[in-house]
Amino acid sequence: MTMLKINDLHASIDGKAILKGIDLEVKAGEVHAIMGPNGSGKSTLANVLVGRDGYTVTRGRVTYNGQNLLELSPEERAHEGIFLAFQYPVEIPGVSNINLLKASVNAVRKHRGEKELDAIDFLKLVKAKLKTVDMKQELLYRSVNEGFSGGEKKRNEVFQMAVLEPTLAIMDETDSGLDIDALKAVASGVNALRADDRAIIVVTHYQRLLDYIVPDYVHVLAHGSVIKSGDKSLALELEKHGYGWIESHADDQAGAATVSGAG
């Protein structure tokens, strides 16, 4: 069934229109890649989906598991199982990684009417998940992202995602600035999360990440709308010809946007 349905979504930042009519459908079990050149609106789409301040939705609808997503606060979206792996993870001095995770896990459990995890069960869960992204245990007790390398920050995002087990995971340029080892670790963490009841949206500039996280659908964004959709072979074509090629074909492909990802 359809988990996420985006209809004619328009959004702006400081009065400047960035998204100009996005249509997209994502079903449970699917992995969608959203590609596009810089300034195409990929990150804006990711941020609008998680309710970040400063993005104004001017038109359109987003339905998530049957409810109006745009009415929910960021924390409510998290409680409902939406997770964003940040493009630029924030450093939070004085709040340890483990305390953030505990607050987070328990907030989600509370929302679901489940009991808070006790310290031992929580630690067991956390340690198991550390392995899936090959992250050092000492980072658990450090302040969130403070003094982490670029690779450590991105691993930490995927690690949090692994612990929180979201229903809809959105990766915002998680591959940017990663060396090949970190990229593989991040990809294996994401692949471990692939499941029939979960959807993943991978926002990326480069095809490289998609060698490791193989998407079911690829959508190309330019100037705030989806100009072409296809399967994983579209990403390879983009790699070969560059974004210029697809933008020049955009007019021919106009019809593709509305049926994209309907799979």
Added chain:
Amino acid sequence: MNDLAINDYLGAHPDMSAALAGSATAWVAQTRRDALERFQSEGFPTPRHEAWRYTNVRPILKQSFTPSVAQRDDAEEIDLEKLSITPAVGPRLVFVNGHLSSRLSTLDDIDAGVRARSLAAVLDNEPDSVKPHLARQMPGCAHGFTIFNTAFAGDGALIELDAGVKATQPIELLYIVSTPNPGALAQPRNLLIAGPNSEAQIVERYIGPDGDAYFTNVVTEIVLQQDARLGHYKLQEEGDKAFHVGGLFVRHETGSRLYAHSISIGGSLVRNDVHVVLGAPHSACVLNGLYVAGGRQHVDNHTHIDHAEPDTNSNEVYKGIVDGRARAVFQGRVVVHQDAQRSDAQQSNKNLLLSRNAEVDTKPQLEIYADDVACSHGATVGQLDPDAVFYLRSRGVAEEAARGLLTYAFANDAVEKIQIVSLRERLESVIAAKLLKRDSVEELL
């Protein structure tokens, strides 16, 4: 002369001074007379003094407080348990309105080589033992409140550490203002002498009742002899209408180290002065400060570090959280004198403003007269990082809780530096409670 209150104090002095401890000893009486003369000509500081530009003490001078003489019965009413004071884990001296209460104090477990006594008793019985140190650590620029204390104070703590002693337990000094009659004036006078190569931790804690405009004016002098290491904690947790002025004066001998923590939470008008003289090579100090102010509180922290000799080191970090209509002031002056080559001085003041009506005035000052030094200073005034708030919310933490968590994290940096575990844990909950109170107050507005 800036106020009527001063005339009241001056008028009371002749009667009072005769009753003060040590008054029969010529040098003690002379020290007080000298201070009184200076006080008479200088009075209390006004905003015309550069060091008081942001703090007007008029509210303290609008009424004359009743100087507390040694009324032993002040302490009779006091039940520490009712004041939520946990039983002492080590040696503890309790002062009520500035005077030692033997009944409330406990010295059973004091380490050998550590002496903790009432200054009044020493001034009466063996005054010459403190003659080289008492009232000798304040530089000439000491302000009117310090001089006022010197002229009127008769009791406080005298802590002496013998050479080589390593105290195993912190020494707690608890200052309680008890106000059967409102408007009490407590002027404790403390002297801490750490002998060569000694090591100890000393906690000064100031408390009093909410709702009463009393006045604590304290002076603490510290002498750190060769290679002594002292952890000093000042916890200002006065009542919400209280005035608190405190001076800490420290003189370092060769190789000595000071770890001074100043945590200011209570009071209505508060001024803390810290003056450290790194007066010998290889001496070093670490100043860790935290102030949390809300409502209409005014908290002024004024620090002055003199690097007087070569190879001296200072590291100062003061952090402040200011909410409501509160105002916080930080003035940090570091002077690296001409002979203080190879000195290292680092200073930072960071403030978090939680409300539109809160105000922070921060003035770091670095004066360097030597050429081979490493110095830095900086000050910031900011709000909670909206990206950090969003990050926490995106992980499911509710907005109000996210703000509370980040505010607490800002303070926690300073609290984590506290080495005494029981003290750190108590302060964690005191500060969390104060920050939470802010939230519930906000809901009411």
